[in-house]
Amino acid sequence: MSAFKLPCLILAAGRGERMRPLTDTLPKPLLTVQGKSLLDWHIQTLKELGLNKIVINHAWLGEKIVSHLGDGNNQGLSIQYSKEAIALETAGGIRTALPLLNAEDYFLVMNGDVFCPHFPMDRILRKALELRSELSANSPPKTLAHLVLVPNPNHHPNGDFYLKTNLVFNDLEEHADGIETPEKLTFSGIGLYHWTLFKDIPPNTVAKLAPLLIKAISENRVSGEKYLGSWHDVGSPERLKQLNRIDE
Secondary structure (H helix, E strand, O other): OOOOOOOEEEEEOOOOHHHOOHHHOOOHHHOEEOOEEHHHHHHHHHHHOOOOEEEEEEOOOHHHHHHHHOOOHHHOOEEEEEEOOOOOHHHHHHHHHHHHHOOOOEEEEEEOOEEOOOOOHHHHHHHHHHHHHOOOOOOOOOOOEEEEEEOOOOOOOOOOEEEEOOEEEOOHHHHOOOOOOOEEEEEEEEEEEEHHHHOOOOOOOOOOOHHHHHHHHHOOOEEEEEOOOOOEEOOOHHHHHHHOOOOO
């Protein structure tokens, strides 16, 4: 599995307004949880699975991220940076980073501000292999995105998307069958994407991910899985303090 090549993008361009004043002098993904920055936790997870081609986008105080990680050579990694003059939102950041990712089909994206140290990345690799095996040279990809969903945390009780039979959807009524009530879950910020999902966005353009996903969901082109392991959105100073008090 470690020989499987999957380009990886870590999203690290956000300003982290809710984390102020901590993020006034430090980019949010460099905040420390249990002795290591959030970015270092991600890098460790990717490296352990042999995923050594990593791109990180940055904007606010991005030079500190570059200084902290460097080019990755000393860790056997290739780390490149997609610099944004202003944060381009998720879809805009992904589109602008595509030339560096150089993905032939699917690539992995992880939010830089989540903490999931035990995430089973091998599951994502297997899913990427499965999606790749379904591709045909003569037709567009059947699946444009595969999302990792988690139970709704206290700070986001209403969730984001429904999941039923590994299919992600947005409208409950269209998928209600009277037998099984689909579960609404929260998007973890971890997902696989086919590069064509972003092809119509000009580079260096501010663009949100949700409209692209909702359109693809309406076409039944977004799959998903439920993850029950440790996952935390480090979205407030209080949550960061709590993570530094518990033993993961």
